Amino acid sequence: MLELQNICFSAGDHEGILKNVSFTVPDNRFVVITGPNGGGKSTIARIIAGLQTPDSGRILFNGEDITGLSITERARMGISYAFQQPVRFKGITVRDLIELASGEKLDRDHACKYLVEVGLCAANYIDREVNESLSGGEIKRIEIAVALARKSALSIFDEPEAGIDLWSFRNLIGVFEHLQDQLHGSILIISHQERILNIADEIIVLANGSIRTMGPREEVLPHLLKEESQAFCPRETN
Amino acid sequence: MEDNVKSMLQEVIERQEIPENAAYNIRSDGKAAARRNTKHIQITPKKDKPGIDIHVSGEAQKEEVFIPALVTHSGFTDLVYNDFYIEPGADVTIVAGCSVCSNGCDASEHHGIHRFFLGENAHVLYLEKHVGSGEGTGERIINPETEVYGDPGSYMEIETTQIRGVDSTNRVSRAVMQDNAKIEIREKILTHGKQYARTEFSVDLNGNGSSARLISRSVATEQSSQLFVSNMNGNADCAGHSECDAIIMDEGKVSAQPEIHAEHLDAKLIHEASIGRIAGDQLMKLMSLGLTEKEAEEWIIRGFLK
Numbered sequence: 001m002l003e004l005q006n007i008c009f010s011a012g013d014h015e016g017i018l019k020n021v022s023f024t025v026p027d028n029r030f031v032v033i034t035g036p037n038g039g040g041k042s043t044i045a046r047i048i049a050g051l052q053t054p055d056s057g058r059i060l061f062n063g064e065d066i067t068g069l070s071i072t073e074r075a076r077m078g079i080s081y082a083f084q085q086p087v088r089f090k091g092i093t094v095r096d097l098i099e100l101a102s103g104e105k106l107d108r109d110h111a112c113k114y115l116v117e118v119g120l121c122a123a124n125y126i127d128r129e130v131n132e133s134l135s136g137g138e139i140k141r142i143e144i145a146v147a148l149a150r151k152s153a154l155s156i157f158d159e160p161e162a163g164i165d166l167w168s169f170r171n172l173i174g175v176f177e178h179l180q181d182q183l184h185g186s187i188l189i190i191s192h193q194e195r196i197l198n199i200a201d202e203i204i205v206l207a208n209g210s211i212r213t214m215g216p217r218e219e220v221l222p223h224l225l226k227e228e229s230q231a232f233c234p235r236e237t238n
Numbered sequence: 239m240e241d242n243v244k245s246m247l248q249e250v251i252e253r254q255e256i257p258e259n260a261a262y263n264i265r266s267d268g269k270a271a272a273r274r275n276t277k278h279i280q281i282t283p284k285k286d287k288p289g290i291d292i293h294v295s296g297e298a299q300k301e302e303v304f305i306p307a308l309v310t311h312s313g314f315t316d317l318v319y320n321d322f323y324i325e326p327g328a329d330v331t332i333v334a335g336c337s338v339c340s341n342g343c344d345a346s347e348h349h350g351i352h353r354f355f356l357g358e359n360a361h362v363l364y365l366e367k368h369v370g371s372g373e374g375t376g377e378r379i380i381n382p383e384t385e386v387y388g389d390p391g392s393y394m395e396i397e398t399t400q401i402r403g404v405d406s407t408n409r410v411s412r413a414v415m416q417d418n419a420k421i422e423i424r425e426k427i428l429t430h431g432k433q434y435a436r437t438e439f440s441v442d443l444n445g446n447g448s449s450a451r452l453i454s455r456s457v458a459t460e461q462s463s464q465l466f467v468s469n470m471n472g473n474a475d476c477a478g479h480s481e482c483d484a485i486i487m488d489e490g491k492v493s494a495q496p497e498i499h500a501e502h503l504d505a506k507l508i509h510e511a512s513i514g515r516i517a518g519d520q521l522m523k524l525m526s527l528g529l530t531e532k533e534a535e536e537w538i539i540r541g542f543l544k
């Protein structure tokens with residue numbers, strides 16, 4: 001289980017990127033964070049994975065305080081993070097990343113399996129470099145495949161739908177639905193997509209650095225959809 | 239051949255042995271240690287100075303010639319002049335490269351001066367690897383000079399690699415290309431300790447349709463320093479592209495001095511240079527897969543120099 005307690009974060013003169021954010025992701029739950037652009041969603045993900053350090057607050061993972069641990073230590077404890085903007089390299093192949101993620105050498109078929117899951121024709125991609133030549137959708141799908149290969153206790157996906165075509169997206173929903181059964185772990189997805197919200201157990205709405213609402217999907221989603229049709233810009237509470 | 243010499247040789251040519259049907263000339267401490275000519279490739283020693291002439295006939299297609307040079311101990315300075323005469327239409331791979339071993343406190347040096355005369359439509363792939371080895375404190379110095387004269391339609395590819403081990407190197411490459419002649423130079427270099435590496439490229443694109451591409455990937459670690467100088471002259475309807483991509487670590491220093499010079503309205507010249515530390519997001523991505531920072535760095539550098 002992941003627990004965030006009173007996380008605050010500022011960067012330079014940009015204050016209050018996160019203001020006292022607290023929530024939990026219970027074991028085997030599928031939690032989706034949504035909210036307006038710039039609300040602080042990716043920052044939360046980066047703080048959980050250790051890419052950024054909060055100014056105050058604590059992060060507990062399975063009861064252990066991981067606030068001061070490095071990215072590597074958290075990764076080894078079972079946290080994986082598929083970036084919103086996947087990183088490009090020179091000379092590192094898709095296969096390298098999948099093998100690093102799974103922590104072992106894989107035979108070709110096994111490595112290809114992860115690419116097939118995200119709808120990529122594996123033979124064309126497995127030996128390709130993860131460099132500038134990949135299209136936006138391609139690299140995004142590779143990023144998801146690499147996260148799947150990690151088989152982590154907590155998998156975080158930051159806008160996995162971004163740039164993915166209609167056909168692959170349908171497939172991806174299926175992948176996420178089955179992921180929980182496969183991994184016996186928790187999933188935290190940041191998304192703007194109704195179809196991803198539809199398969200969530202719980203939904204957190206983060207706006208302007210604070211949690212506006214959170215709770216079971218059945219409670220949160222109807223409000224969210226109603227609100228969306230009323231105002232383009234989500235209202236501030238209080 | 240003694241074991242240490244054999245392993246030096248294997249490392250330079252990146253193979254267990256020289257293939258059966260290839261020509262070769264192995265130079266060890268300034269002397270020809272072994273030589274083999276083939277039907278299409280003739281190697282003859284120069285009469286007036288140290289070095290060899292290599293004649294490749296137009297009949298040679300996808301053939302190979304190996305001309306490694308070894309300096310096996312400290313205090314030896316080797317100077318060699320090698321000329322390559324490539325007849326029109328020939329297609330040959332030349333595996334050169336040099337290994338200097340220092341086992342004492344004096345410097346071991348190799349200065350190789352290579353000239354390539356490419357006939358019309360000839361193709362040469364020239365592979366040159368620099369290796370420095372030995373436990374001695376004497377410097378390992380390698381200073382290669384390369385000149386390329388490309389007749390119309392010829393294609394010269396040069397691939398040079400120097401990963402650690404060489405204390406000081408000054409590489410000077412010049413090329414003069416005629417109509418539709420093409421040259422591509424790919425350089426990979428990693429320096430550490432207090433090593434110094436300087437690379438200078440100078441290309442004259444004199445013929446219409448001629449082209450040049452220089453790609454330099456370098457890593458400077460610890461207190462090492464590097465200088466990249468390129469000079470591309472477009473004197474015709476030609477295309478030139480040079481890119482220098484460098485990673486600096488620790489207290490490493492790199493400077494790039496690119497110069498592109500157009501004397502013809504249709505010359506298209508581009509230079510790209512970037513120098514910087516390893517990108518933070520690359521490190522973070524690999525660490526988020528469970529690698530330590532050090533392991534992540536190694537992966538990134540290995541990929542970069544691949």
Ligand SMILES: Nc1ncnc2c1ncn2[C@@H]1O[C@H](COP(=O)(O)OP(=O)(O)OP(=O)(O)O)[C@@H](O)[C@H]1O
Pocket residue numbers: 011012014017035036037038039040041042043044084
């Ligand atoms: N290092 C930084 N320096 C300054 N501002 C930052 C920094 N990092 C994030 N921010 C700001 O914090 C806010 C939250 O950014 P974040 O990336 O978390 O938003 P998000 O909710 O993921 O948005 P989106 O839906 O567009 O992906 C933004 O206004 C952003 O500009």
Ligand SMILES: [Mg+2]
Pocket residue numbers: 041042043084158
């Ligand atoms: Mg974001």
